[in-house]
Amino acid sequence: MKTLHARNLLSRMKARAVSLLTLVGVCATAVVVAACSGGGSGSSGGLNYATLSVVQPSVDCSKLASIDITDIGGAGSSITSAAVTNATINGKTVAFCTVKGTLAPSNTFEVALPVSTWTQRFAELGCGGLCGNLSDPTQQSSFSFTYECPLVQEGGFVTAATDMGHTGSDQTWASDTQKQADFAYRGQHITTLAAKKLIKAYYGQTQKYSYFIGCSDGGREALMAAQRYPTDYNGIIAGAPAAHFQIQNSLYHGWSVKSQSTTGTSAGNATLYADKAEVLHKAVIAACGGGSGAADGLIADPRTCHFDPATIQCASGATSTSNCLTAAEVTTAKAIYNGPTDATSGEYMLAGSPQYGSEANWIGVEVPTTNSTDAPVPVTKLFSYSIVTGAYNLIFTGSPTMPTIDTFGYTDASFYPTYLKANHPFIDATSPDLSAFNAAGGKLILWHGWADQHISPLFTIQYYEAMQGTMGASTVDQFARLYVVPGVAHCGGGEGFPNIDLVSKITDWVEDAKVPTSVMTYQTDSSNNVTASRPIYPYPAVAKYTGSGDWHDGANYTEGAALYTAATHPWAGSSFYSTYTPTTRGVAAP
Incomplete structure (x- = not known):
């Protein structure tokens, strides 16, 4: 096992390298939710991989190129290509029907539909910073980081991504009313609608479960979905959300x-x-x-x-x-x-x-x-x-x-x-009333690293407190969980235990009513070998070492009482965490 110092140094180096690459969010989606505990098909971490049958396509992939999506994006929306591609995900090769297109005026998107391994699940992937880039959903970078995860590595999900209406960092887009709206809320929603239409056309049936997974601005997009489009997703993972964007x-x-x-x-x-x-x-x-x-x-x-x-x-x-x-x-x-x-x-x-x-x-x-x-x-x-x-x-x-x-x-x-x-x-995603999302049966997992250098975890804690104050703590407890992870930086990295399987937790909760409690987190070496583990518990509880056995082993921890119980201090922008009616601009999303 590497020394703790060496592991910490390596984690900090990774965190710094990533920090220089993007704005407000280190990645298109959260690598910290990457890990699926355990390994082997259908056996890991409580994942119900075998409970949903694999559905085969009902038409050839090329047929998707002719799908009309103008009913979603408006005139000028079109599919530009639909072809089978192979992707290697942590050493496993998966075939996808990869569909690319544009939703007017300029939302470039890509949908990856597994050719022979789809388990009736769909996941929309968030985009970090000010976006302007299109991540490759066949790589499913929001999932596959260190551990084996059959639902991901064997192509269990249809995944989709978008550049949210603009390309690159040229600031002229930010003065365009429609592109503002596409970044604020519309881009992810219409991409999801397009992906679901493609699913129906390709497999001859709709998805059984839909998820959104994002971190940083992707976390804001996740909360925006819960607030504006409460029926789009069954489960949402919102990491280090830049909900208070302004x-x-x-x-x-x-x-x-x-x-x-x-x-x-x-x-x-x-x-x-x-x-x-x-x-x-x-x-x-x-x-x-x-x-x-x-x-x-x-x-x-x-x-x-x-x-x-x-x-x-x-x-x-x-x-x-x-x-x-x-x-x-x-x-x-x-x-x-x-x-x-x-x-x-x-x-x-x-x-x-x-x-x-x-x-x-x-x-x-x-x-x-x-x-x-x-x-x-x-x-x-x-x-x-x-x-x-x-x-x-x-x-x-x-x-x-x-x-x-x-x-x-x-x-x-x-x-x-x-x-x-x-x-x-218009652009913030801090309205704490998620009653419609809860009524639709949605489940939400919020998470944040205590050592986040970009967004203070106290903002996420206050949002969670605002949810409890608005809807009642017992109601919030029925559909939402918050995890705050010691030593973890923005969307991963840091000296803590950044490899966390929240994907299996959200699927278990949505699909099998298994309420998430403790979640095991991991440190790994440069070869992705686990060097230490530690459980985390729903906020505000903390992990407590039992005092016996190797403290690097997560089995030697139990749930400890909260170390701090006072509410977030009042501040000048506290009213922004009160319920409000979202506003729109430009072409309204369907």
Whole structure:
């Protein structure tokens, strides 16, 4: 077994590499839901692989090229190709009827229909960041990461993906009313309708169960589906959801830039660098890690940590600062943790900020990848800066003025009604009333990593609390679960146990009424061999080491009581988590 240090280092390296690739979401869909525990056909992790018979196609794949989808996308919608392709999924070759097309005006989509292995299930795959790219659904990257999963590896699902109405990162699309709507809510919905029409045409019957799986903006898309289209899916997995899209892409990441700047503006250089983020992280873990009762270097619930960065401030006149923080670095760290507050009322401006234990994951997002001994880095080169400026047009369309990253109003709560209120019911996905989804029999699994560097898990916790406050805790418990995973970064990676099988949990819940309780999570080495395991429990319970046996073995843990029970603190945008009626733009979705 690799040492814990080596595993953690490898996980952090992976997390940083991924963080530099996308906006607000590290992948099209969540690799953290990838793993299906166990292996072998029909035998793994409670999956009911054999309970639904395999259905064969009733027509040749090429016939799907002539399917009319104008009733879904409108004039100009068409299938561009339909052909059999082979895909290798974790070493297994599966044949798909791969259908590509466009739903007007410009929603490019792809549907992968298994040729001989379909088990009557369909899954729509979310798209991260600002999307603009079409993932390959034959690879089913939302599932297949480390463990064998027969339903996936043997082609049990029809899967579909879309670029959500635009290509690339050119910001001109964000000023187009229809493309705004396609990104906000329409693209995933009409792709799902098209996929279901293709299923009926290809197999001669409809799917028995439908699922949505996404992380980051894909998590927002997942919640948008539950709120706007409650009958589209039987089960939804929403990971690290950017449900509060506007807040996330303005104040949240903008504050990281302002906190980092030597001048307090976008004209400054970064203050905290990679090497010092590591120094800070090491000190935080030393002070607050081990809450599970094991010497695992993980923080079970960061809200119980009260670390003060000033405790590792360099002594006055120190000749070496490599193992401590300068006064300026301490100030920056505190600002990132604390978040902005209203200058007049002292009210928090955000539900939460990056949590204790996430510091190493800041590298490449809030913090440069270079060290404090290297050349200064302008804050305009920070990934957080690119996230905010990349979403300007989409967020502030219709605002009285177009703010800059320096004029958001970090200390003025009037920012919310002035700039964000108008577009809130259009693009955010924070309405807590999921009564229609529940009435339709839908099941929802929310999850978030405690060490998320992009989206604070406290936002997801507040959304869950808002659901309970709106619908009643007992009602929510009938159809929804929340898992918050120690040490896990944004949509995977980090020092925790990022390999989690939530696919089998949602299928079991939907198809066999098996209510999810504990979920085993895993660490793996570079060859995907399991090196450690740990259960997680529905929020707010935590895993507790029994005190006997190898603490790397998940069998030696039990469900522990919540370490923190207070509700999320009030903040200036709390009203955005109240029930509202979603608004539309452009061509309405059918």
